[in-house]
Amino acid sequence: MLYTLPPLGYEFGALEPYIDAQTMEIHHDRHHQAYIDNLNAALANHLGLQNKPLSEILSSLELVPEDIRLVVRNHGGGTYNHNLFWTMLSPQGGGEPRGPIGQAIKQRFGSFAEFQHQFNLSAKKVFGSGWVWLALDQFSNLQIVVTANQDNPLMIGLRPVLGLDVWEHAYYLQYQNRRPDYINAWWHVINWEQVAENYERFKV
Numbered sequence: 001m002l003y004t005l006p007p008l009g010y011e012f013g014a015l016e017p018y019i020d021a022q023t024m025e026i027h028h029d030r031h032h033q034a035y036i037d038n039l040n041a042a043l044a045n046h047l048g049l050q051n052k053p054l055s056e057i058l059s060s061l062e063l064v065p066e067d068i069r070l071v072v073r074n075h076g077g078g079t080y081n082h083n084l085f086w087t088m089l090s091p092q093g094g095g096e097p098r099g100p101i102g103q104a105i106k107q108r109f110g111s112f113a114e115f116q117h118q119f120n121l122s123a124k125k126v127f128g129s130g131w132v133w134l135a136l137d138q139f140s141n142l143q144i145v146v147t148a149n150q151d152n153p154l155m156i157g158l159r160p161v162l163g164l165d166v167w168e169h170a171y172y173l174q175y176q177n178r179r180p181d182y183i184n185a186w187w188h189v190i191n192w193e194q195v196a197e198n199y200e201r202f203k204v
Ligand SMILES: [Fe+2]
Pocket: 027, 031, 082, 165, 167, 169, 170
Protein backbone atom coordinates (compact mmCIF):
# COMPACT_ATOMS: atom_id res chain seq x y z
CA MET A 1 0.00 0.00 0.00
CA LEU A 2 1.28 3.43 -0.91
CA TYR A 3 -1.24 5.64 0.79
CA THR A 4 -3.36 4.66 3.76
CA LEU A 5 -6.45 6.22 5.29
CA PRO A 6 -5.42 8.56 8.11
CA PRO A 7 -7.52 8.25 11.29
CA LEU A 8 -9.99 11.06 11.93
CA GLY A 9 -8.52 12.04 15.27
CA TYR A 10 -12.01 12.33 16.79
CA GLU A 11 -15.19 10.24 16.91
CA PHE A 12 -17.53 10.20 13.90
CA GLY A 13 -20.20 11.87 16.05
CA ALA A 14 -17.86 14.42 17.63
CA LEU A 15 -18.89 17.23 15.28
CA GLU A 16 -22.61 16.85 15.97
CA PRO A 17 -24.95 18.65 15.74
CA TYR A 18 -23.10 20.45 12.93
CA ILE A 19 -22.02 17.37 10.95
CA ASP A 20 -23.70 14.06 11.75
CA ALA A 21 -21.90 10.82 12.59
CA GLN A 22 -23.22 8.84 9.63
CA THR A 23 -22.06 11.45 7.14
CA MET A 24 -18.62 11.52 8.74
CA GLU A 25 -18.34 7.73 8.72
CA ILE A 26 -19.36 7.33 5.09
CA HIS A 27 -17.33 10.34 3.98
CA HIS A 28 -14.17 9.16 5.74
CA ASP A 29 -14.38 5.36 5.54
CA ARG A 30 -15.87 5.04 2.05
CA HIS A 31 -15.36 8.18 -0.04
CA HIS A 32 -11.89 9.04 1.22
CA GLN A 33 -10.86 5.38 1.17
CA ALA A 34 -12.00 5.08 -2.45
CA TYR A 35 -9.84 8.03 -3.52
CA ILE A 36 -6.86 6.43 -1.81
CA ASP A 37 -7.51 3.00 -3.36
CA ASN A 38 -7.83 4.46 -6.85
CA LEU A 39 -4.71 6.58 -6.44
CA ASN A 40 -2.73 3.56 -5.22
CA ALA A 41 -3.93 1.50 -8.19
CA ALA A 42 -2.84 4.23 -10.61
CA LEU A 43 0.61 4.51 -9.02
CA ALA A 44 1.16 0.75 -8.75
CA ASN A 45 3.50 0.59 -11.73
CA HIS A 46 5.07 4.02 -11.31
CA LEU A 47 7.86 3.75 -8.77
CA GLY A 48 9.14 7.25 -9.47
CA LEU A 49 5.81 8.79 -8.53
CA GLN A 50 5.48 6.57 -5.47
CA ASN A 51 8.59 8.21 -4.03
CA LYS A 52 7.35 11.74 -4.62
CA PRO A 53 5.27 13.66 -2.06
CA LEU A 54 1.65 13.92 -3.19
CA SER A 55 1.76 17.72 -2.90
CA GLU A 56 4.62 17.77 -5.44
CA ILE A 57 2.79 15.47 -7.82
CA LEU A 58 -0.33 17.65 -7.71
CA SER A 59 1.73 20.83 -8.15
CA SER A 60 3.15 19.54 -11.42
CA LEU A 61 0.55 17.23 -12.96
CA GLU A 62 2.08 17.83 -16.39
CA LEU A 63 4.93 15.55 -15.31
CA VAL A 64 2.56 12.64 -14.61
CA PRO A 65 2.33 10.13 -17.48
CA GLU A 66 -0.67 10.92 -19.61
CA ASP A 67 -2.36 7.53 -19.22
CA ILE A 68 -2.77 8.02 -15.45
CA ARG A 69 -2.84 11.84 -15.27
CA LEU A 70 -6.60 12.23 -14.94
CA VAL A 71 -6.87 9.48 -12.32
CA VAL A 72 -4.04 11.05 -10.32
CA ARG A 73 -5.66 14.46 -10.65
CA ASN A 74 -9.06 13.22 -9.45
CA HIS A 75 -8.07 10.61 -6.88
CA GLY A 76 -4.75 12.12 -5.83
CA GLY A 77 -6.63 15.38 -5.38
CA GLY A 78 -9.35 13.54 -3.45
CA THR A 79 -6.73 11.90 -1.23
CA TYR A 80 -4.85 15.13 -0.52
CA ASN A 81 -7.96 17.27 -0.04
CA HIS A 82 -9.58 14.88 2.41
CA ASN A 83 -6.31 14.30 4.32
CA LEU A 84 -6.37 18.03 4.88
CA PHE A 85 -10.12 18.38 5.44
CA TRP A 86 -10.37 16.19 8.56
CA THR A 87 -7.55 18.09 10.25
CA MET A 88 -9.26 21.41 9.59
CA LEU A 89 -12.29 20.29 11.65
CA SER A 90 -12.48 19.95 15.42
CA PRO A 91 -15.14 19.37 18.07
CA GLN A 92 -13.50 22.32 19.87
CA GLY A 93 -13.49 24.41 16.70
CA GLY A 94 -15.32 27.50 15.58
CA GLY A 95 -15.10 31.09 16.66
CA GLU A 96 -12.72 33.55 15.09
CA PRO A 97 -9.06 32.98 14.28
CA ARG A 98 -6.48 34.74 16.42
CA GLY A 99 -2.81 35.49 15.86
CA PRO A 100 -1.18 36.05 12.47
CA ILE A 101 -3.86 34.25 10.41
CA GLY A 102 -6.59 36.29 12.10
CA GLN A 103 -4.70 39.49 11.37
CA ALA A 104 -4.00 38.47 7.78
CA ILE A 105 -7.71 37.76 7.18
CA LYS A 106 -8.68 41.15 8.61
CA GLN A 107 -6.02 42.88 6.54
CA ARG A 108 -7.09 41.18 3.33
CA PHE A 109 -10.88 41.27 3.71
CA GLY A 110 -11.44 44.18 6.09
CA SER A 111 -13.06 42.07 8.81
CA PHE A 112 -13.68 38.45 9.71
CA ALA A 113 -17.40 38.95 8.98
CA GLU A 114 -16.62 40.20 5.47
CA PHE A 115 -14.32 37.22 4.89
CA GLN A 116 -17.13 34.88 5.99
CA HIS A 117 -19.55 36.67 3.72
CA GLN A 118 -17.31 36.34 0.67
CA PHE A 119 -16.38 32.73 1.45
CA ASN A 120 -20.06 31.81 1.89
CA LEU A 121 -20.99 33.45 -1.39
CA SER A 122 -18.31 31.44 -3.20
CA ALA A 123 -19.37 28.21 -1.50
CA LYS A 124 -23.05 28.67 -2.37
CA LYS A 125 -22.22 29.40 -5.99
CA VAL A 126 -20.18 26.25 -6.65
CA PHE A 127 -22.02 24.44 -9.42
CA GLY A 128 -21.88 20.68 -8.98
CA SER A 129 -19.05 19.21 -6.93
CA GLY A 130 -16.06 21.14 -5.73
CA TRP A 131 -14.20 22.90 -2.97
CA VAL A 132 -13.83 26.44 -1.69
CA TRP A 133 -10.46 27.43 -0.31
CA LEU A 134 -8.65 30.15 1.48
CA ALA A 135 -5.26 29.93 -0.18
CA LEU A 136 -1.97 31.78 -0.40
CA ASP A 137 -0.69 33.06 -3.71
CA GLN A 138 2.99 33.39 -4.66
CA PHE A 139 3.21 36.70 -2.80
CA SER A 140 1.61 35.14 0.31
CA ASN A 141 -1.60 37.09 -0.24
CA LEU A 142 -4.76 35.33 0.90
CA GLN A 143 -7.27 34.49 -1.84
CA ILE A 144 -10.65 32.77 -1.84
CA VAL A 145 -10.63 30.27 -4.69
CA VAL A 146 -13.08 27.69 -5.96
CA THR A 147 -11.92 24.45 -7.54
CA ALA A 148 -14.08 21.92 -9.39
CA ASN A 149 -14.23 18.22 -8.59
CA GLN A 150 -11.17 17.22 -6.53
CA ASP A 151 -8.88 19.89 -7.93
CA ASN A 152 -7.09 22.03 -5.36
CA PRO A 153 -4.98 25.20 -5.02
CA LEU A 154 -1.71 23.31 -5.62
CA MET A 155 -2.81 22.70 -9.20
CA ILE A 156 -3.03 26.44 -9.86
CA GLY A 157 0.15 27.50 -8.10
CA LEU A 158 -1.45 28.35 -4.75
CA ARG A 159 -1.12 26.81 -1.30
CA PRO A 160 -4.20 25.73 0.71
CA VAL A 161 -4.76 27.19 4.16
CA LEU A 162 -8.45 26.34 4.73
CA GLY A 163 -10.80 24.28 2.59
CA LEU A 164 -14.48 23.41 2.54
CA ASP A 165 -15.76 20.31 0.79
CA VAL A 166 -19.03 21.20 -0.93
CA TRP A 167 -19.60 17.85 -2.62
CA GLU A 168 -23.07 16.56 -1.79
CA HIS A 169 -21.45 13.54 -0.10
CA ALA A 170 -20.23 15.97 2.58
CA TYR A 171 -23.71 17.06 3.69
CA TYR A 172 -26.60 15.44 1.83
CA LEU A 173 -27.70 12.93 4.51
CA GLN A 174 -28.19 15.68 7.09
CA TYR A 175 -28.90 18.74 5.00
CA GLN A 176 -30.25 17.35 1.70
CA ASN A 177 -30.30 20.26 -0.78
CA ARG A 178 -29.72 22.89 1.93
CA ARG A 179 -26.08 23.57 1.20
CA PRO A 180 -26.19 27.02 2.86
CA ASP A 181 -27.18 25.38 6.17
CA TYR A 182 -24.20 23.01 5.91
CA ILE A 183 -21.89 25.94 5.17
CA ASN A 184 -23.21 27.88 8.16
CA ALA A 185 -22.78 24.83 10.40
CA TRP A 186 -19.22 24.24 9.18
CA TRP A 187 -18.03 27.56 10.63
CA HIS A 188 -18.75 26.11 14.11
CA VAL A 189 -16.26 23.27 13.69
CA ILE A 190 -13.31 24.89 11.91
CA ASN A 191 -10.04 24.00 13.61
CA TRP A 192 -8.41 27.44 13.53
CA GLU A 193 -5.31 26.11 15.28
CA GLN A 194 -4.65 23.85 12.31
CA VAL A 195 -5.48 26.62 9.86
CA ALA A 196 -2.98 28.87 11.65
CA GLU A 197 -0.37 26.11 11.29
CA ASN A 198 -1.12 25.78 7.57
CA TYR A 199 -0.75 29.52 7.19
CA GLU A 200 2.62 29.56 8.96
CA ARG A 201 3.88 26.56 6.99
CA PHE A 202 2.89 27.88 3.57
CA LYS A 203 3.67 31.55 4.08
CA VAL A 204 6.87 32.60 2.30
FE1 LIG B 1 -15.50 14.79 0.29
